Amino acid sequence: xxxxxxxxxxxxxxxxxxxxxxxxxxxxxxxxxxxxxxxxxxxxxxxxxxxxxxxxxxxxxxxxxxxxxxxxxxxxxxxxxxxxxxxxxxxxxxxxxxxxxxxxxxxxxxxxxxxxxxxxxxxxxxxxxxxxxxxxxxxxxxxxxxxxxxxxxxxxxxxxxxxxxxxxxxxxxxxxxxxxxxxxxxxxxxxxxxxxxxxxxxxxxxxxxxxxxxxxxxxxxxxxxxxxxxxxxxxxxxxxxxxxxxxxxxxxxxxxxxxxxxxxxxxxxxxxxxxxxxxxxxxxxxxxxxxxxxxxxxxxxxxxxxxxxxxxxxxxxxxxxxxxxxxxxxxxxxxxxxxxxxxxxxxxxxxxxxxxxxxxxxxxxxxxxxxxxxxxxxxxxxxxxxxxxxxxxxxxxxxxxxxxxxxxxxxxxxxxxxxxxxxxxxxxxxxxxxxxxxxxxxxxxxxxxxxxxxxxxxxxxxxxxxxxxxxxxxxxxxxxxxxxxxxxxxxxxxxxxxxxxxxxxxxxxxxxxxxxxxxxxxxxxxxxxxxxxxxxxxxxxxxxxxxxxxxxxxxxxxxxxxxxxxxxxxxxxxxxxxxxxxxxxxxxxxxxxxxxxxxxxxxxxxxxxxxxxxxxxxxxxxxxxxxxxxxxxxxxxxxxxxxxxxxxxxxxxxxxxxxxxxxxxxxxxxxxxxxxxxxxxxxxx
Numbered sequence: 001x002x003x004x005x006x007x008x009x010x011x012x013x014x015x016x017x018x019x020x021x022x023x024x025x026x027x028x029x030x031x032x033x034x035x036x037x038x039x040x041x042x043x044x045x046x047x048x049x050x051x052x053x054x055x056x057x058x059x060x061x062x063x064x065x066x067x068x069x070x071x072x073x074x075x076x077x078x079x080x081x082x083x084x085x086x087x088x089x090x091x092x093x094x095x096x097x098x099x100x101x102x103x104x105x106x107x108x109x110x111x112x113x114x115x116x117x118x119x120x121x122x123x124x125x126x127x128x129x130x131x132x133x134x135x136x137x138x139x140x141x142x143x144x145x146x147x148x149x150x151x152x153x154x155x156x157x158x159x160x161x162x163x164x165x166x167x168x169x170x171x172x173x174x175x176x177x178x179x180x181x182x183x184x185x186x187x188x189x190x191x192x193x194x195x196x197x198x199x200x201x202x203x204x205x206x207x208x209x210x211x212x213x214x215x216x217x218x219x220x221x222x223x224x225x226x227x228x229x230x231x232x233x234x235x236x237x238x239x240x241x242x243x244x245x246x247x248x249x250x251x252x253x254x255x256x257x258x259x260x261x262x263x264x265x266x267x268x269x270x271x272x273x274x275x276x277x278x279x280x281x282x283x284x285x286x287x288x289x290x291x292x293x294x295x296x297x298x299x300x301x302x303x304x305x306x307x308x309x310x311x312x313x314x315x316x317x318x319x320x321x322x323x324x325x326x327x328x329x330x331x332x333x334x335x336x337x338x339x340x341x342x343x344x345x346x347x348x349x350x351x352x353x354x355x356x357x358x359x360x361x362x363x364x365x366x367x368x369x370x371x372x373x374x375x376x377x378x379x380x381x382x383x384x385x386x387x388x389x390x391x392x393x394x395x396x397x398x399x400x401x402x403x404x405x406x407x408x409x410x411x412x413x414x415x416x417x418x419x420x421x422x423x424x425x426x427x428x429x430x431x432x433x434x435x436x437x438x439x440x441x442x443x444x445x446x447x448x449x450x451x452x453x454x455x456x457x458x459x460x461x462x463x464x465x466x467x468x469x470x471x472x473x474x475x476x477x478x479x480x481x482x483x484x485x486x487x488x489x490x491x492x493x494x495x496x497x498x499x500x501x502x503x504x505x506x507x508x509x510x511x512x513x514x515x516x517x518x519x520x521x522x523x524x525x526x527x528x529x530x531x532x533x534x535x536x537x538x539x540x541x542x543x544x545x546x547x548x549x550x551x552x553x554x555x556x557x558x559x560x561x562x563x564x565x566x567x568x569x570x571x572x573x574x575x576x577x578x579x580x581x582x583x584x585x586x587x588x589x590x591x592x593x594x595x596x597x598x599x600x601x602x603x604x605x606x607x608x609x610x611x612x613x614x615x616x617x618x619x620x621x622x623x624x625x626x627x628x629x630x631x632x633x634x635x636x637x638x639x640x641x642x643x644x645x646x647x648x649x650x651x652x653x654x655x656x657x658x659x660x661x662x663x664x665x666x667x668x669x670x671x672x673x674x675x676x677x678x679x680x681x682x683x684x685x
Contacts, residue, residue, distance in 0.1 A: 009080070011305060012283045014374040016331070017105035018069075018084040020096055020127075022117035022666075025109045026139040030264040030273075031072075031085045037196055037270050038074035038081075040361070069095045069317065071329060071360040071376055076274045082376040092459065093122060093668070094405050094438045098316045098387060100126050101403055102331035102376070105281030106134045107273070112146035112261075116154035118604040118666040124159050133251060133282050135258045137273055141169055142176040142263040152259065164220055164247070164256040167272070168210040179261050179269060180204055182217045183243045188272060196267025224250050244279050251280045284374040290333045292390070292398040295346045301398045303334040307372045310396035311335030311343060315389050316403070319378075320431045327358070327378040328385055333400075335393060336372040344394040347402070348384045352391060356380035387437050404522065405437045407485065407556065408453035409599040409645055409669055412460045413478035414467070415449045421473050425450065428471035432463060439463060453483050457649065482599065482646045485672055486550030487559045488592035491516045496584035497568075498576050509576030510568035511539070515588040516561045523561035531567060538574040539564055542581035551590040558597070558672070560589075595674050599645040602670035606638050611659040615639060618658060622647035642670060
């Protein structure tokens with residue numbers, strides 16, 4: 001049965017939000033409870049049992065972790081809530097990145113025991129970049145060692161935010177039974193026998209154990225509204241509707257972060273969390289208009305979040321079902337679209353016609369005839385679109401900012417066990433690369449093996465597993481290796497000309513250019529003005545090809561700016577110009593003192609105090625630089641260090657051995673640094 005998304009629905013009652021957290025903080029468990037208590041599913045799944053709805057991949061079920069972001073939706077108190085459950089493992093942080101690109105609000109979940117963990121910080125910075133409004137949920141209040149006040153301190157110090165505590169716990173650790181709500185001045189107590197459906201509420205008076213925190217709550221909100229401050233000074237509780245109105249406003253202005261408490265595993269605190277999503281997170285109407293450019297003129301274009309505006313959307317994720325069937329997940333920012341309606345991809349300049357539109361519920365699909373502004377949907381039938389592309393009304397084109405993903409840092413060689421599987425392997429790798437913008441592959445000309453590049457050991461392990469299970473290709477997998485980068489250290493100019501008969505015609509070209517060291521992540525390519533479009537495209541293709549394999553070892557070239565100073569147009573052809581530019585670039589890169597760069601990892605290592613010395617000694621042997629040792633309470637220390645990636649393979653196993661199984665490590669790419677000469681020799685370069 002097909003449905004039509006209501007174009008006349010009240011956008012003020014729509015929430016596009018996600019759940020994000022460090023791994024094991026309870027993100028997927030919270031999502032399952034939300035879906036159950038809103039009636040979207042009939043029984044909540046469990047991560048440990050592999051039954052969570054949003055962890056639908058076989059690899060997610062087996063490992064008990066979220067690998068790919070999953071979209072779903074539910075309704076609560078006449079509000080339509082679109083949800084994206086994101087991964088918590090650092091290897092899949094790009095999944096979080098592209099989800100945050102299209103979300104308005106976010107619930108960041110912290111463990112009441114571990115507090116603000118490293119991946120939580122990473123997610124927080126990503127959300128800062130996209131202006132996503134946030135509330136926080138301190139989970140696992142029933143766990144031994146739970147301390148919500150310590151989590152608030154960590155939020156202030158590590159995230160630089162002002163948390164606004166909205167609740168106080170009723171009982172702690174194993175005695176945690178509910179919360180006192182400072183807004184309504186009510187006590188919520190959950191029935192221990194049920195699955196969160198049954199709870200009681202009763203009005204409460206201020207109690208001595210939480211009076212100071214309640215007064216701090218009122219004083220903080222009162223800073224932003226005289227009516228609240230007046231009630232606080234007079235010693236009376238403000239009207240709850242007024243408090244919600246002010247808290248909503250200062251949350252949208254990102255002046256505070258509302259904080260709620262609960263235990264998702266035991267269903268406690270989920271209904272107040274849903275209320276907070278509705279009360280405090282933004283609707284599309286609360287967000288600023290979306291800014292883009294007219295791809296024809298380059299002039300700024302602004303689109304309001306309204307069905308009355310021309311259609312525009314951003315594709316933020318692709319899910320490959322097989323070679324013929326792909327889902328293109330999109331956020332619709334303005335207007336509406338019907339099945340088979342012609343739209344323009346303003347990146348490629350090509351027209352598209354989605355022949356299916358789905359509202360997703362994890363891996364289940366609900367077919368729609370029409371989708372509108374504020375919707376998160378999946379299209380089928382797009383031919384020329386990839387992650388980050390903009391789709392728009394052909395008569396009113398707009399191009400929105402795309403997405404930038406980090407370069408892969410780990411590689412592994414794979415080959416099919418039989419030669420007959422070679423074409424099948426290549427096709428499978430191509431499909432997975434379409435799906436995952438942080439995955440790259442190439443074929444080694446000497447060995448014939450395919451070199452897979454990804455964000456970490458786990459990332460590549462999952463990709464190899466998917467080759468066997470999903471694509472039915474039996475492969476041999478080598479040991480993980482570091483993926484280096486190349487750059488240049490001095491400015492060099494080069495001029496090359498090309499003239500040769502190719503095919504039926506004569507191809508000619510002459511280019512003078514210069515390569516310049518540039519620390520920016522994506523330095524611009526400077527081209528002469530008034531260059532015909534065909535020649536501009538030819539030059540950009542030459543730069544892309546030259547930078548894909550550097551002169552030292554064939555690794556990608558970064559931090560280099562290209563200035564094309566002169567292009568001979570008389571008698572030249574685009575192909576001849578492209579070849580001349582490519583040859584000039586290769587010559588310039590070779591002469592510009594090229595340098596190999598290696599990834600340096602930032603490691604956060606949590607260990608018991610008695611093992612700190614052993615761990616630091618081992619880091620020293622790995623060439624690690626310890627920059628901080630911070631107490632975490634309960635006899636635990638966190639060591640922050642920088643380690644060359646080539647020295648981290650197998651480190652998690654080594655750490656468990658050094659700490660009697662109690663140590664944990666989280667790593668992310670911090671920077672790329674020049675590789676020292678002695679390292680090159682020992683690595684056999």
